[in-house]
Amino acid sequence: DTGVSQDPRHKITKRGQNVTFRCDPISEHNRLYWYRQTLGQGPEFLTYFQNEAQLEKSRLLSDRFSAERPKGSFSTLEIQRTEQGDSAMYLCASSPGGGSEAFFGQGTRLTVV
Amino acid sequence: GQNIDQPTEMTATEGAIVQINCTYQTSGFNGLFWYQQHAGEAPTFLSYNVLDGLEEKGRFSSFLSRSKGYSYLLLKELQMKDSASYLCAVKRNYGQNFVFGPGTRLSVLP
Numbered sequence: 001d002t003g004v005s006q007d008p009r010h011k012i013t014k015r016g017q018n019v020t021f022r023c024d025p026i027s028e029h030n031r032l033y034w035y036r037q038t039l040g041q042g043p044e045f046l047t048y049f050q051n052e053a054q055l056e057k058s059r060l061l062s063d064r065f066s067a068e069r070p071k072g073s074f075s076t077l078e079i080q081r082t083e084q085g086d087s088a089m090y091l092c093a094s095s096p097g098g099g100s101e102a103f104f105g106q107g108t109r110l111t112v113v
Numbered sequence: 114g115q116n117i118d119q120p121t122e123m124t125a126t127e128g129a130i131v132q133i134n135c136t137y138q139t140s141g142f143n144g145l146f147w148y149q150q151h152a153g154e155a156p157t158f159l160s161y162n163v164l165d166g167l168e169e170k171g172r173f174s175s176f177l178s179r180s181k182g183y184s185y186l187l188l189k190e191l192q193m194k195d196s197a198s199y200l201c202a203v204k205r206n207y208g209q210n211f212v213f214g215p216g217t218r219l220s221v222l223p
Contacts, residue, residue, distance in 0.1 A: 004155075033210060042117075042200050042213035043156065056210055091155065093211075099144050099163060099204070102211055104155040 002026060004105035006092050012111045013082055020078045021108045025094030032075050033102060034067055035091040036060070043091055049075060050097075082112045117214035119201050124220045125191055133186045133217045135201030143206035145177050145184045150198045150216065159199075160186065188219075196221045 005024040013019050025032050030051050035043035046065070048056045051072035061067075064082075069075040079086055089109050093102035116138045125131040137145070144163045148156035162168055162177035162184065174187040186199055198216040205212065 035213075040216075040218075042202075042216045045210045045212060048210045099161075101146055101158040101161060103158065104148075106155050 004092055004094055004103050006090075006105035006108050008108055009106060010109045010111075012113060015084060015112055016081055018078065018080045019082060019110065020076055021090055021092075021110075023075045023077070023092030023094075023105060025074070025092070026096075026103055027073075029094035029096050029103075030072065031095045031097050031102075032069055033093040033095075034075070034077050035093065037089045037091055037107070038087075046077070046090075079110075082110075084112050086110060087112045117201055117203060117212060119199075119214045119217045121215070122218045122220070124222060127191055127193060127221055127223050129191050130187065130189050131191060131219065133188070133199050133201075133219065135184045135186070135214055137182050137184070137201070137203050137214075139182075139203050139205065139212065141205040141207045142179065142203060144204040145175070146202040146204060146211065147173075147175050147184075147186045148200040148202060148213075150200060152197075156200055191221050193221050193223065195219065 007022045032049045034046040037043045049069040064080045067077045089107045091107045093104045095102040118136045146161040147159040150156040160175040172189045177184045200216045201214040202211045
């Protein structure tokens with residue numbers, strides 16, 4: 001399977017714990033995006049990488065959130081001191097750049113209890 | 114800033130045609146994309162427009178008017194499997210990220 005892969009698919013954590021999600025983009029894609037989606041809403045942009053450079057971060061991304069793409073391949077999204085409001089689907093997408101569409105992974109569903 | 118509007122819900126009958134509208138206000142427009150998302154699944158790409166006019170892909174067509182900030186997705190010969198949310202997204206020419214609308218939940222009835 002050469003699609004975008006995310007791990008884990010589901011995560012349940014207690015409030016205050018740290019969590020980390022991983023995204024493996026399509027191999028030749030240099031652009032990688034993280035989005036958050038809650039029920040009944042469209043995806044909200046969190047951050048964007050071109051290769052290893054993090055070029056844009058949403059104001060939604062508080063200082064408890066950090067994302068990395070150390071070698072321009074896979075990316076991680078960490079949430080520290082999770083809160084119940086962080087419960088959502090976290091989607092990763094990649095694209096080859098230019099005017100191309102983004103391809104989404106299956107997402108990681110986070111539940112904070 | 115960006116603002117994208119879509120109807121929240123629509124209902125149509127199997128075999129019919131449905132048009133889902135999207136209006137947007139954004140700076141630095143670089144394309145309008147349509148995605149389909151079934152419940153609990155990832156969005157999948159359907160169609161995109163960069164220039165004004167109609168793009169046709171099988172049962173799906175998408176139209177764009179940049180001067181009006183308006184697009185629509187046309188679904189023909191509706192099937193039960195078309196019941197899903199349809200997301201309109203604008204790509205900006207700086208930052209390069211996609212800004213999504215709230216989505217339109219389409220229910221196809223027999």
